[in-house]
Amino acid sequence: LLILDDVWDKDAWLFLNYAFVRNNCGSKVLITTRRKDVSSLAVDQYTIELKTLQYAESWELFCKKAFRASKDNQCPENLRFCAEKIVARCQGLPLA
Known part of the structure; x- marks a missing residue:
């Protein structure tokens, strides 16, 4: 499991993504971001949008x-x- 917290740059994620091997061994990457353009790079079924509090x-x-x-x-x-x-x-x- 690799956690990338508070990712702001879509291009940075794309660059990092190339470094990950696609060998289906169960490895996961968790990304947190405040930016829609970064979160849009993830598969929709794995995107969780947190709501603000009242x-x-x-x-x-x-x-x-x-x-x-x-x-x-x-x-x-x-x-x-x-x-x-x-x-x-x-x-x-x-x-x-």
């Missing part, structure tokens, strides 16, 4: 991860303004 889902995830040491994963009031700006800036991307 703001409420983003806020819940952020609080769960950022404030896990606090009771009920609640954001302290003195950090709420900054936390909301961070969540908005992530634009629903759970890995941002």
Whole structure:
């Protein structure tokens, strides 16, 4: 298994693809990308498009991860303004 994370350049993938031997031994390549032109190079049945989160889902995830040491994963009031700006800036991307 070879994992290529955050591939931005379609030509880079095409260049790398030539290096892989087609011997049907079960080897796999996993590519992550934000670009449709790169993902379009994969076979459609193996393409998984992740959806962005709604703001409420983003806020819940952020609080769960950022404030896990606090009771009920609640954001302290003195950090709420900054936390909301961070969540908005992530634009629903759970890995941002």
